[in-house]
Amino acid sequence: MTNQHQELFRRQKTNPILSATNWAYPINSVFNPGATLLPDGTTLLLCRVEDRRGHSHLTVARSTNGVDNWQIESRPTFRADPEQFPEELWGIEDPRITYVPELSKYAVVYTAFTRDGPGVSLALTEDFHKFERYGVIMPPEDKDAALLPYRIQGQWALIHRPVSAPRAHMWLSYSPDLRHWGNHKLMLEARRGAWWDANKIGLSPPPIETPQGWLVIYHGVRHTAAGSIYRLGLALFDLYAPEYCLKRGDEWIFGPQETYEQRGDVDNVVFPCGYTLAPDGDTVRLYYGAADTSIGLATGSLRAMLEWLDKHQSKIVER
Numbered sequence: 001m002t003n004q005h006q007e008l009f010r011r012q013k014t015n016p017i018l019s020a021t022n023w024a025y026p027i028n029s030v031f032n033p034g035a036t037l038l039p040d041g042t043t044l045l046l047c048r049v050e051d052r053r054g055h056s057h058l059t060v061a062r063s064t065n066g067v068d069n070w071q072i073e074s075r076p077t078f079r080a081d082p083e084q085f086p087e088e089l090w091g092i093e094d095p096r097i098t099y100v101p102e103l104s105k106y107a108v109v110y111t112a113f114t115r116d117g118p119g120v121s122l123a124l125t126e127d128f129h130k131f132e133r134y135g136v137i138m139p140p141e142d143k144d145a146a147l148l149p150y151r152i153q154g155q156w157a158l159i160h161r162p163v164s165a166p167r168a169h170m171w172l173s174y175s176p177d178l179r180h181w182g183n184h185k186l187m188l189e190a191r192r193g194a195w196w197d198a199n200k201i202g203l204s205p206p207p208i209e210t211p212q213g214w215l216v217i218y219h220g221v222r223h224t225a226a227g228s229i230y231r232l233g234l235a236l237f238d239l240y241a242p243e244y245c246l247k248r249g250d251e252w253i254f255g256p257q258e259t260y261e262q263r264g265d266v267d268n269v270v271f272p273c274g275y276t277l278a279p280d281g282d283t284v285r286l287y288y289g290a291a292d293t294s295i296g297l298a299t300g301s302l303r304a305m306l307e308w309l310d311k312h313q314s315k316i317v318e319r
């Protein structure tokens with residue numbers, strides 16, 4: 001007998017699809033990739049690669065079908081540059097990619113591991129070879145950030161997750177020029193108590209634009225006596241005022257279940273930083289870090305996620 005809950009994501013049978021053994025140079029682990037579909041249909045993953053010092057850099061892997069035959073660059077694609085950008089002292093992590101039509105460029109928003117904890121940095125690129133760094137755009141402690149693909153009421157909008165101990169919520173901030181950020185709005189709060197998403201939440205991949213609103217897959221961190229459990233949930237936000245939450249699911253939709261998700265450098269973690277949407281406008285491929293060790297792929301349907309959110313939206317107001 002299996003437990004009777006609806007599975008919104010189907011894991012690829014060949015998971016993990018990428019791990020350290022696929023790399024042409026010595027590394028410790030590969031996880032938490034950003035993802036995008038290039039104009040020719042190629043899937044590009046910008047993988048977080050942890051070296052054998054414990055510092056991370058980013059390396060591109062490309063596949064024509066998004067599933068296998070990954071062509072992995074034989075050297076790091078985008079490395080920390082602590083000489084010019086001292087805030088990248090201990091590496092760069094967890095990239096989220098957004099294609100920005102107004103600039104004809106990809107925005108890569110990533111975590112810079114500074115001496116004082118994680119901060120949010122931005123780089124623009126046209127080709128994933130040359131990167132134009134903007135440096136830190138949100139000082140520590142802040143992470144789990146992505147840019148929305150176009151301006152909202154004339155302003156760029158960034159989702160991010162500052163830490164306001166003891167809890168950490170998702171915020172939205174606005175900028176006229178991608179450098180100066182303000183008009184900060186609380187977007188989604190971590191719940192409290194026994195909830196799966198109590199105390200600490202954060203954006204996972206960049207939001208998915210739908211006619212009903214921005215569909216956000218976010219992670220919740222449950223602290224247990226045995227350590228943390230990273231799981232994913234769904235929420236929908238207003239298209240024109242994305243800080244306004246329209247619906248939020250009560251239950252998590254995806255969590256560590258397979259051995260490669262439950263055991264690794266950090267047990268019990270599923271952590272997507274990217275997805276691709278197929279030309280059918282419905283098939284979502286989620287690329288996620290599994291236990292901070294390898295990369296998994298899980299496939300779902302946008303329509304099914306929106307229907308699920310309709311049925312499972314929270315009616316609970318806790319004070």
Ligand code: BMA
Nearest residue numbers: 032093094266269271289292
């Ligand atoms: C989060 C991030 C992720 C990591 C996860 C589990 O806070 O740092 O990079 O995958 O923890 O270790």
